[in-house]
Amino acid sequence: MHTLPTLVLAMAALMSCAAMAASPSPADAKDTATPMPAWEQLTQAQRDALIAPLRARWNDSPERRARMYEYAQRWQNMTPEQRKRAHRGMKRWKHMDPGQRAQARALFQKMRGMSKEDRSELREQWHAMTPEQRRQWVERNPPVER
Structure with a gap:
């Protein structure tokens, strides 16, 4: 400990x-x-x-x-x-606008309980979405505030 x-x-x-x-x-x-x-x-x-x-x-x-x-x-x-990846993630997060952060939170929380295959499928769908489709997806899947 x-x-x-x-x-x-x-x-x-x-x-x-x-x-x-x-x-x-x-x-x-x-x-x-x-x-x-x-x-x-x-x-x-x-x-x-x-x-x-x-x-x-x-x-x-x-x-x-x-x-x-x-x-x-x-x-x-x-x-x-893992620490290097965490640093890169913190740097990306710092440069995101509030809308991008909301999207990242929603995606992370949604993917958290998924299998590896389901996460991969959602990631592919996400990349194929238009900005408006992403906004709508986030509205349907809002991040839970902790």
């Missing part, structure tokens, strides 16, 4: 990675990657700066704490490839 500090650190890493994906760093601008130190090598001020957004989100949303904790546990269990 993971300890709470380890999970909190994983959540902080996830959130900071999402923030980093959203805005290029100076290293990205120069196309040179500067190796960053291990957590143990960071100063306390650097650690606090990384954890501050998580601390604020945790304190501001007591009703979401269980879900945040669940996300941290899942992140800990991901392979490096």
Whole structure:
């Protein structure tokens, strides 16, 4: 079982990675990657700066704490490839407009309980739909807010 500090650190890493994906760093601008130190090598001020957004989100949303904790546990269990895919997904999500996000939520929730074959069939149907047909599909299959 993971300890709470380890999970909190994983959540902080996830959130900071999402923030980093959203805005290029100076290293990205120069196309040179500067190796960053291990957590143990960071100063306390650097650690606090990384954890501050998580601390604020945790304190501001007591009703979401269980879900945040669940996300941290899942992140800990991901392979490096799964984490890369998650980063790409977070980046795509950030650049979606509200309508695209609603469509993505509806599709995800609908596919969640489907077999692999049914998901593949729905994906093919989705790609063949016009924007208006997609809008209508989402109206018939609204995402459930969590």
